[in-house]
Amino acid sequence: MVPTIDASAAPPAAGLSCIRCGYDLRGLSPESPCPECGLAVHRSAVAATHGQVLADCPPRWVATVAAGAAVLAAAYLSPFAVIALNAADLLDQSRLARLLVLLLMLALHAGGAILIAVPEPGPRRRRVRGTAPNRLGTCALVLCSLAPIASLPLIAYAEVGGRWEDHATQVLVLQAAMIPCPALMMWRLRQLVLRLGRPRLAEHAVIAGTALSVAAATIAVMSLRFSRNEGVSWIAGVTIAAGVFYLWSTWTLLTITRGLRGAAREARAAWRDADAAR
Structure with a gap:
């Protein structure tokens, strides 16, 4: 409630x-x-x-951020759908098909990030303390979500032209931009969840998202630091931890989505009551 x-x-x-x-x-x-x-x-x-x-805010904006959380939850669930389709041998294994699937997953994530980044209407956003850092974090989330999509044309061009080594660095840099996204996303959602009156869920979201970003960054550093046969056990351990944090983040996103949708319904009802009382 x-x-x-x-x-x-x-x-x-x-x-x-x-x-x-x-x-x-x-x-x-x-x-x-x-x-x-x-x-x-x-x-x-x-x-x-x-x-x-949130129930006292414009219902269209509340519905927008609720839709963004739902799209992000779908993006986090999409790898499980891909795994299931692969297991059932229902997914085309061609390079083009893999790129299209990856594009869909990244587009879902970027779309959700853009929706939750929509600024709140009204004068409040000019008065709240700490607005500037929040805006910077939100802008960083959107940019980091869009950057991996820009790597897909480079991947396709490199595979077709057979000159992967010429574009490997650019692709890695663009895809590495995805690493801070879980932390940035959960910090943005934390601001909204606190306004649902659920501070514990807000803190769990931040912990899960930040831990997932740290684990992903650790895996990336270890992969560059160790040779092919070194540090396998360490990388495996951190990968398992990242999987746990990924599941936690996914569950948290689903819970947040349900709460935001409830707030959107209450906001619509409140504004309908105001219209009826005119």
Whole structure:
């Protein structure tokens, strides 16, 4: 259940604009409706000052970030679908098919990252402390999610032209950009989950995502540091740990998706009630 804030607890509307229509709400009490669209003034006040209750935010934006979490969950589940299709011998093993499958998986991840990065409408994003670091982290998440997609044309060109060694470095650099994505993604989702009133889930998300990124970075460093026959046991151990953190991150994403979808439903209901009361 998404927590709500009592209208009487909201601050007075001093220099505040309606988060739905932008109407100037100065001089109105928190219990009053917006003269333009009918949305309760306290909902705009809460979104501008507290920011912790998603059910009081514009439902279209809440639905957008909920859809982003769902797409990310689908991206994290997609490797299991590929493994199942391979086991059933239902997946084409050609190079083109493998590239298309990889493109689909990366596109899902990038699409979800873009959706959860959509900025919240209204004045709150200009007032909240720490907004600049949050924006930098969100921009980094989107860029790191898009970078691996740019490596796919290089892979296809290298395989067709037979000059893989000429493009290996560029491909590795672009694909390595994926390493910080789990941590950046979970830190972004943490901001949203805290506003669901679930701080424990928010901290679990950060731990799982950060641990997965650290494990992936460790595997990459070990693979470059050791020769082919060295450090096999260490790499295997870290890979198993990465698998555990991947499963944890996937489960956490599914849980977050369910919570955000519930918040979107409550936001739609709240705004419908405001329309009905006009």
